[in-house]
Amino acid sequence: MREKKIVLLVDDSMVILERMIPMLECAPGVELVVHAGTYKEAVNILECLQPDLILLDIHLPDRSGINLLEYVHANYRQIIVFMMTSDASDQYRTICTQMGAHRFFDKAIEFEGLTEAVSA
Amino acid sequence: MIMTNQDLSLPAWCEQLGHHHTFYMAVIDAGMHLSFVNSHFYLAFQQITMPGRGRLFGSLVDDQDLERFDNALKERLGAAGETAVRLRMKHGPGKWVQWHLRPLDEKNGSSGKLLCLGYDLPKEEPAPLSKEADSRAIRQKKPAESILRAQHEERARIGRELHDNINQILTSAHLYLSCLQRDSEDFDFVKGKAAEIILHAVEEVRNLSREMVLPDFRDKGLIRSIDELITELRYGSQLEIGFRHADLLTIESQDQQLKLNLFRIVQAQIRNIVKHSRAKQVEIGLHASNEQVRLVIRDNGIGFDPATTKPGLGLGGIYERAAAYGGKVILDATPGKGCSLIVTIPLELKRIN
Numbered sequence: 181m182r183e184k185k186i187v188l189l190v191d192d193s194m195v196i197l198e199r200m201i202p203m204l205e206c207a208p209g210v211e212l213v214v215h216a217g218t219y220k221e222a223v224n225i226l227e228c229l230q231p232d233l234i235l236l237d238i239h240l241p242d243r244s245g246i247n248l249l250e251y252v253h254a255n256y257r258q259i260i261v262f263m264m265t266s267d268a269s270d271q272y273r274t275i276c277t278q279m280g281a282h283r284f285f286d287k288a289i290e291f292e293g294l295t296e297a298v299s300a
Numbered sequence: 301m302i303m304t305n306q307d308l309s310l311p312a313w314c315e316q317l318g319h320h321h322t323f324y325m326a327v328i329d330a331g332m333h334l335s336f337v338n339s340h341f342y343l344a345f346q347q348i349t350m351p352g353r354g355r356l357f358g359s360l361v362d363d364q365d366l367e368r369f370d371n372a373l374k375e376r377l378g379a380a381g382e383t384a385v386r387l388r389m390k391h392g393p394g395k396w397v398q399w400h401l402r403p404l405d406e407k408n409g410s411s412g413k414l415l416c417l418g419y420d421l422p423k424e425e426p427a428p429l430s431k432e433a434d435s436r437a438i439r440q441k442k443p444a445e446s447i448l449r450a451q452h453e454e455r456a457r458i459g460r461e462l463h464d465n466i467n468q469i470l471t472s473a474h475l476y477l478s479c480l481q482r483d484s485e486d487f488d489f490v491k492g493k494a495a496e497i498i499l500h501a502v503e504e505v506r507n508l509s510r511e512m513v514l515p516d517f518r519d520k521g522l523i524r525s526i527d528e529l530i531t532e533l534r535y536g537s538q539l540e541i542g543f544r545h546a547d548l549l550t551i552e553s554q555d556q557q558l559k560l561n562l563f564r565i566v567q568a569q570i571r572n573i574v575k576h577s578r579a580k581q582v583e584i585g586l587h588a589s590n591e592q593v594r595l596v597i598r599d600n601g602i603g604f605d606p607a608t609t610k611p612g613l614g615l616g617g618i619y620e621r622a623a624a625y626g627g628k629v630i631l632d633a634t635p636g637k638g639c640s641l642i643v644t645i646p647l648e649l650k651r652i653n
Contacts, residue, residue, distance in 0.1 A: 195309075198310035201310075201327060202404060205335060205413060211335075213336045214338070217338075225342060228346060239471050272475065
């Protein structure tokens with residue numbers, strides 16, 4: 181992994197984006213954050229940039245974040261993926277972990293721990 | 301209420317800037333170094349956003365405009381407010397891009413970083429723009445423009461409702477269905493859950509479509525439409541709503557467009573009350589004389605502090621609709637003491653212009 185990370189943030193909610201930008205701005209070890217709002221945008225970005233880490237929302241407007249997780253796992257296995265959702269049921273956790281997600285964050289309650297995990 | 305740019309959150313800011321789906325978004329520091337970009341920015345200006353390329357925003361800007369950009373940057377760093385600047389770009393799909401710069405840390409600008417939002421302008425050289433994107437412009441908009449803005453906000457709200465709410469509900473249903481296994485002991489539970497979620501989505505779509513349908517005032521009139529709205533709400537919530545009005549003839553003799561806007565204001569404020577206020581009682585008063593129409597909506601909810609509350613889309617739309625008829629909006633709210641919304645529209649003017 182590079183010394184400083186490139187992070188791809190995939191989430192289409194502007195409200196979450198508003199919270200995430202300042203948070204990621206002060207996460208040590210992050211060099212550049214690229215944001216994509218949809219599955220399609222994320223796939224376009226992945227074609228020309230390989231991030232070290234993807235922060236991925238389960239709910240995307242065009243396809244499910246789980247489809248994207250599947251795509252990343254199949255094509256870019258080295259990329260670490262953290263799933264983010266506001267519906268952190270055990271069922272989701274199990275599905276995502278089985279499909280290769282490294283961590284799982286509940287946006288409602290685990291937001292604070294995310295900076296630390298991103299910088300680790 | 302005067303909306304200043306400082307009141308705007310990121311979502312509202314993006315919506316206010318226009319109907320551009322393809323925003324460029326970037327965060328830069330005092331040395332123009334990029335630390336955050338959105339996908340549109342990345343894909344348009346890939347050459348410099350690639351790792352190891354230094355990633356200086358300045359290297360995208362045409363040399364002729366670099367000094368102007370530098371000045372805008374200095375003006376906005378560490379100072380609250382917004383600066384708008386039109387720049388010729390060296391790279392990217394379009395030559396001219398309109399940029400709006402705001403400190404990332406709005407309160408005191410201490411982060412030393414700027415959030416930049418931009419969109420492509422038509423190919424030919426645009427007319428010069430005043431240095432400061434001034435909130436006065438919002439207040440001085442022509443009526444037609446205000447109505448259009450209110451409609452745009454409403455569309456944005458419906459879009460968000462469809463996406464944030466209904467889409468999420470359906471995604472949940474999809475997830476439940478995709479982990480349904482015939483022989484699993486959870487089969488009935490998961491199936492029941494999926495069915496329940498889909499029913500919930502049906503109900504949400506029904507609510508939303510009911511709001512979208514315009515009442516026909518020629519047949520029904522405004523008073524009856526408000527009455528029906530209240531009746532519908534009585535079924536759906538614990539809210540007790542009283543409605544007084546006078547004089548019926550003067551009210552119903554107003555033009556359809558004004559009546560529609562008054563109806564939309566009532567609808568928006570009731571929606572705000574149901575969503576945020578925890579009120580038990582609401583009083584609606586609609587009074588028309590030869591000089592003015594006065595609409596008062598009072599609730600006994602938890603109230604709020606107007607000084608610290610960001611104007612959401614609902615309230616923004618109310619101001620725009622009133623402004624379109626040269627009207628005034630007074631919002632009287634105190635934490636713990638409910639809220640009164642008073643809209644006054646002068647009748648001798650009807651529409652300015």
